[in-house]
Amino acid sequence: MMNSPYKILYEKLDECPVRGxxxxxxxxxxxxxxxxxQLVNDYQVPYKSGDMLVLMPLDVITFDIQQTTEFLFIRFSKHSLEQDALAMDNSLKLELLLSKVQSNRGCIxxxxxxxxxxKYLTEGIVRESVNGSLYSKRLIEQYVNALILIVARNLAQAPLPEEISENSDSKIVNILQYIQNHICEPEKLKQEQIGAVFGLSTTYVSRYFKKHTAQTLQDYIAQYRLNLIENKLLYTNMRIGEIAFExxxxxxxxxxxxxxxxxxxxPSEFRKKKSAAMGQKLSL
Structure with a gap:
């Protein structure tokens, strides 16, 4: 598609044309x-008809095709996510949600x-890509925008397996989502504030959180922030001070x-080390 923030590619394959x-x-x-x-970096998971996969920049990708597969690839840069067509409210910042992809390989x-x-959106994208008629380009952009919002919603709703069990009550799920939504607002992540929002005493918040996640509240918040920092160090050119502010x-x-x-x-040492490793990966 010409002058589009997205590149649409349909392929029907019996084997992966390029491995790694x-x-x-x-x-x-x-x-x-x-x-x-699907083989991505160190992950290996099955795929089937109807699955939606999300791949990150610099992922090492191979598809081990067992049955002839029709793929629809939608490729875009971080810049395209920041355009006004994808303006999201503060509770749905896509860059925060993308940090979950590493732990949600496979269908999201x-x-x-x-x-x-x-299914209907992808059918519309394929149809308009083939037809190329009046307003097709604009319709495709709208369909893709809707797809990205659906992906964002599913990532936001996806609890990490190691954090909560099947028997966890809904309150701990809501607390985890609250933390993720307000990770850039430290004042809202104080123990007394979380307790007030969820009807728990200040002294009980930490015990309740650790009981359901086997992790302290402060460690969880710190690790979640660290994952976001690492993503920004790897996938953006932001300075350390800019990341700290954001x-x-x-x-x-x-x-x-x-x-x-x-x-x-x-952080600077981490960025330098990972950049060197990625450079080696790209040269293979």
Whole structure:
């Protein structure tokens, strides 16, 4: 598509044409038909018809195709996510949600109405891409925008398996989502504030959280912030001070202190080390 923030690619394949391919953009991959395995970095999960996969920049990707598969690839840059067509409220910042992709490899759809909606949207994208008629380009952009919002919603609703069990009550799920939604607002993450929002005493909040997650409240918040910092260090050119400001740190030194405490190196050292490793990956 010309002059579009998205690149749409339909392929019907019996085998993966390039194994271990590395891309520099985000991808939504919809499985129209067929099945096989998706190999991304160190992850290996099955795929089937109706699955929606999310791939990150610099992922190493191979599809082990077991049955002839129709793929719909939708590729876009971070810049395209920031355009006004995708303006999101503060509770649905896509860059926060993308940090969950690493722990949600495989289909990110949770079933129900979203799976049906994605099927119709992808059919519309393929149809308009083939027809190329009046307003097709604009319609495709609208369909893709809707797909990205559905992906964001499913990532937001997806609890990490290691954090909560099947028997966890709904309150702990809501607390986790509250923390994720307000991760850039430290004042809202204080123990007394979380207790007030969820009807728990200040002294009981930490015990309740650890009982259901086997992790302290402060460690969970710190690790979630660290994952966001790492994503920004890997996938953006933001300066450390800019990342600190965006994620609600009092200053750059506070971010550096937290990062060194949990990662045993500074953010700058982490970025340099990972950049070197990615450079080696790309040269293979």
């Amino acid at each position: 391919k590395v891309y520099h953009f985000y991808q939504l991959v919809y499985i129209i038909s067929g099945n096989g395995r 759809l949770r079933g129900g109405n979203d799976q049906t909606a994605v 994620l609600g740190f009092t200053d750059e030194s506070h971010l550096n202190h937290l990062f060194r405490k949990y990662r045993n190196l500074t």
